[in-house]
Amino acid sequence: MTRLALLRHGHTEWNRAGRIQGRSDIPLDAEAQAELAATRLPAPWDAANLWSSPLLRASETARLVAGRAPQTSDALTEMNWGDWEGLRGVDLIADPDSGYRHIEDWSWAFRPPNGESPAEVWTRLRPWLDQLTGDTVAVCHIGIMRVILARAWGWDFDGPAPFKIKRNRLYIVDMTTLTALPDPVRLLTPEAP
Template sequence: MTRLALLRHGHTTWNRSGQIQGRSDIPLDERARAELAGYDLPEPWGAATLWSSPLSRAVETAQLVTGRDPQTDGALTEMNWGDWEGKRGLDLIEQPDSGYRHIEDWGWDYRPPAGETPAELWNRLVPWLHGLTGDNLAVCHIGIMRVILAKAWGWDFSGPAPFKVKRNRLYILDLSPMRAEADPVRLVQKVP
């Protein structure tokens, strides 16, 4: 059996201000570092093969939670938000001509200006997913998680999502055939 647990990276200053990060390499903020250092993986995920996006916020999250250096793969790099990187989604949604939409209205072919569609992101992920064996943990980004979970849940980015991506939780999937467990698993507090 091949399983994959997905973990979203910790907060950055851009997350907290509502800015779209995409491929911009924004580091974790100090509050996130302190919080993540207090967490550990639930069993049996401590022994899983550890993967990460090459972006520093994901690599450092993996290191803080596991105490190990992850293998990185470019397929796990966040969705390319093109011209919207650095901008706030709330500001874009207020501009009727911006083209910005809430996730429930995307569809698989929704493209930010000079960016990447969810379908293109999925195509980028498929070779990496097919190369996995055993238990794997990937520390990555909300866009990566949404695309993988959308496929696992059979959601087409139309209407409310059947899942909500939260921090400090593992979203676990069986990959053959692809299906997601209904409830995420919380990280555990380290014992002082």
């Protein structure tokens, strides 16, 4: 059985400002670095194959939580947000002419201007997913996680998502059956005194 554990990268200045990062290579902020340095992958994930997006915020998160450098794959690079990259979602949704929609109103064909649709992200991810063997941790981005989890949950970006992606949690997918485990696994943190 091959299992994939998905972990979202830590916060950046752009995350905290509500800006769409897409493929911009924004590093973790100091608070995220300190928070992640105090966490680690739980067993058996600490011994799993380790991959990340090549973007700094993901590869740095992987190094901090695993204590080792990940392999990187361009397949794990965040969804291309095209003309919306760097803008704030709240500003785009406030403009009825922008074309921006909340995720519950997307579809597999939803595409930012000059960007990439979830269906295109899936096409990009599929060869990488197909080559996985054994337990694997992939530190990546919310767009990548949404696409994989949407497939695993059978969700078509129509109505509320059956999952909520939070930080510092592993979202496990059985790749043999392409099904998601219902409960994420938290990263380990030092016990309180």
